Amino acid sequence: SQQGEEDPQALSIQEGENATMNCSYKTSINNLQWYRQNSGRGLVHLILIRSNEREKHSGRLRVTLDTSKKSSSLLITASRAADTASYFCATYGNFNKFYFGSGTKLNVKP
Amino acid sequence: EADIYQTPRYLVIGTGKKITLECSQTMGHDKMYWYQQDPGMELHLIHYSYGVNSTEKGDLSSESTVSRIRTEHFPLTLESARPSHTSQYLCASVTGNTEAFFGQGTRLTVV
Numbered sequence: 001s002q003q004g005e006e007d008p009q010a011l012s013i014q015e016g017e018n019a020t021m022n023c024s025y026k027t028s029i030n031n032l033q034w035y036r037q038n039s040g041r042g043l044v045h046l047i048l049i050r051s052n053e054r055e056k057h058s059g060r061l062r063v064t065l066d067t068s069k070k071s072s073s074l075l076i077t078a079s080r081a082a083d084t085a086s087y088f089c090a091t092y093g094n095f096n097k098f099y100f101g102s103g104t105k106l107n108v109k110p
Numbered sequence: 111e112a113d114i115y116q117t118p119r120y121l122v123i124g125t126g127k128k129i130t131l132e133c134s135q136t137m138g139h140d141k142m143y144w145y146q147q148d149p150g151m152e153l154h155l156i157h158y159s160y161g162v163n164s165t166e167k168g169d170l171s172s173e174s175t176v177s178r179i180r181t182e183h184f185p186l187t188l189e190s191a192r193p194s195h196t197s198q199y200l201c202a203s204v205t206g207n208t209e210a211f212f213g214q215g216t217r218l219t220v221v
Contacts, residue, residue, distance in 0.1 A: 097168070
């Protein structure tokens with residue numbers, strides 16, 4: 001991968017449960033972002049965390065960043081069926097290159 | 111809704127044809143990107159641009175070319191399409207804060 005790996009590749013949970021997905025990256029970064037993609041469509045920005053931040057919240061989303069381990073996690077609390085999608089982390093680093101991870105497919109069963 | 115548009119949405123063409131995939135944004139962003147994505151797979155960066163008259167190749171070898179004559183327009187051209195080019199192509203423009211806005215994508219099938 002140009003960016004790194006995300007795990008798990010796929011995650012299936014019941015509505016109301018929490019979903020956690022992880023991302024590892026390879027290069028030094030200015031920030032790390034998470035995006036959502038519904039089947040066959042473009043990606044939508046969810047949340048951005050800067051390299052000097054360790055945790056960030058937005059609604060039901062919680063993102064952590066550990067630059068020493070080059071990893072990040074996205075937690076979706078109280079998941080809903082409408083959260084079913086693929087989730088990608090993205091890093092914006094040197095030379096204006098914008099890389100995306102391999103994605104986690106989340107299925108939330110009603 | 112983001113103001114970035116890709117056309118066509120779907121395209122089926124024969125091998126050897128020349129095609130141009132259009133991407134336009136009305137947000138005045140300088141940075142724009144093209145990605146190739148097979149269904150359910152990761153995004154591969156194929157081209158990007160810092161602004162007018164600047165274009166760079168991404169890390170995925172691609173037989174496509176791009177141009178950036180105007181800020182709002184970043185078309186991608188395949189001179190001779192092959193079945194291996196069958197994929198989804200996603201265009202994005204990026205704000206000064208590095209948030210990316212994506213178009214809906216063009217799903218290309220080369221037969």
